[in-house]
Amino acid sequence: MKGSLRPLGLSLCIATVVLASSWTFAQPPLPNLAALQQAITQADALETQGLNLNLPLVAEDGSAVPLKVQFNAPLAEGEWITQLRVFASGNPNAEVIDFEPSAAISQLEFSSRIRLSESQDVYVLASSNQGRQWLASRQVRVTLSGCLMSGDEDTTQMGMSQPRIALPRQAQAGKPAEIRTLINHPMETGFRETASGETLAASLVDHLVISRAGETLLRVKFYTGTSANPFVSFFLDQQDQLTFTWTDDQGQQIQETR
DSSP states (O other): OOSSOOOHHHHOOGGGOOOSSSOOOSSOOOGGGHHHHHHOOOSSOOBOTTEEEEOOSEESOTTSEEEEEEEOOOOOTTOOEEEEEEEETTSSSSEEEEEEEOTTOOSEEEEEEEOOSSSEEEEEEEEETTSOEEEEEEEEEESSOSSSOOOSOOOTTOOOEEEEEEOOSSOOTTSOEEEEEEEEOOOBOSOOBOTTSOBOOOBOEEEEEEEETTEEEEEEEEOTTBOSSOEEEEEESOOSSOEEEEEETTSOEEEEEO
């Protein structure tokens, strides 16, 4: 790969990129993409078909940019997607959000809201249990930064509260239906400053786990690139007897069963 990191779907043919022990660049990579470079472990060419990253071309408010990730590429027998990781090349921290589905998730479509500090390229990396990887990207123009805004309000003592879960009202047996979740939390990034120049400490929801009878169906890992009041939607074939567990960076938990 040569030059700057432009949208891969436009100017780079990543299907022909061959990886050795690491992802290599003709020029040094952007520092924030080191995490993405480290995550790419497959020795063969990265695949592109079937992985879609949906983001607006222009985001008026970088603090809450709608994100949708979809995967529908053919998989081998016994193969499933174990991770879909989102990275933002221009954010202070590159990691944005990770979706870790189990083999029980038949429809791979996940939505959330993310923070983007500036106009930049956003990437999603999908990995399967058989070592295959797919990479897609999208360029987003940001009008107002979502990471570095200043303010006097100290939200670091505001914990998780008011979990909300929306189950489908008319789900059909055996057919995937959308489930939406949200929990109140400021998701303080650790980069925000008060008017006096004091940096507010980070305070985050760390992850959400959806399970049934003790079996994890989906785990979602949040980072500073996840918007306040983390929102996640996903699809399940069977929507009953589900447990939703949110855990913050201090180990505190909120659990709901539906």
